Amino acid sequence: MNIIIFGPPGAGKGTQAKYLLKKFNGFQISTGDMLRDEITKDSEIGKRIINNMNDGKFVNDEIVNKLIENCIFDPEKKNKLIFDGYPRSLSQAKNLDFLLESSDQKIDYIFFLNVDKDTIIKRIEKRKIIEKRSDDDLNTILKRYDTYMETTKPVLDFYSKNPNFHEIDGSLKIDEITRKIETFINV
Numbered sequence: 001m002n003i004i005i006f007g008p009p010g011a012g013k014g015t016q017a018k019y020l021l022k023k024f025n026g027f028q029i030s031t032g033d034m035l036r037d038e039i040t041k042d043s044e045i046g047k048r049i050i051n052n053m054n055d056g057k058f059v060n061d062e063i064v065n066k067l068i069e070n071c072i073f074d075p076e077k078k079n080k081l082i083f084d085g086y087p088r089s090l091s092q093a094k095n096l097d098f099l100l101e102s103s104d105q106k107i108d109y110i111f112f113l114n115v116d117k118d119t120i121i122k123r124i125e126k127r128k129i130i131e132k133r134s135d136d137d138l139n140t141i142l143k144r145y146d147t148y149m150e151t152t153k154p155v156l157d158f159y160s161k162n163p164n165f166h167e168i169d170g171s172l173k174i175d176e177i178t179r180k181i182e183t184f185i186n187v
């Protein structure tokens with residue numbers, strides 16, 4: 001079973017992905033975490049992406065596509081993929097479809113956590129205190145939200161026609177969202 005958790009920054013994608021990976025023995029594919037790792041390691045990729053990430057801009061498709069390609073073709077992760085933060089653009093969504101098809105896989109569930117801008121700002125300001133992420137300051141949050149509205153929203157139109165697409169109120173409490181997700185997943 002492969003799952004996409006989709007939604008704006010601060011929607012709670014990572015939190016729900018972590019729950020699902022424990023419950024279903026899955027693998028969280030968080031492009032944000034992978035990119036932050038590259039920055040921490042001060043790798044070549046890390047050096048190329050640090051400015052974009054700190055500015056709330058997207059990282060080049062070529063880099064993120066390569067990161068997820070490695071996961072999709074990893075036999076250990078096959079049909080256990082929980083995508084969190086990917087795809088974020090129409091071209092990424094099409095790339096994902098292509099890679100899944102090439103590896104004889106499909107998306108079983110797409111959960112869209114819908115949250116309004118004010119809630120996002122409040123949540124991310126709280127998260128900044130706990131996680132100390134450099135892209136969680138107010139200016140960057142606003143840029144990340146704008147980037148989401150411009151580039152990521154079209155992905156919704158792409159997925160909303162899919163019978164496995166489910167919209168969930170992302171302003172609910174964590175366990176309420178989890179319960180809603182569980183009502184759709186039949187195992």
Ligand code: AMP
Nearest residue numbers: 031032033053057058059064085086088
């Ligand atoms: P996240 O942890 O998912 O909120 O991602 C943090 C930042 O990483 C984003 O603001 C982007 O700069 C970058 N990023 C994460 N995932 C992607 C992606 N799929 N495409 C492009 N940039 C991404």
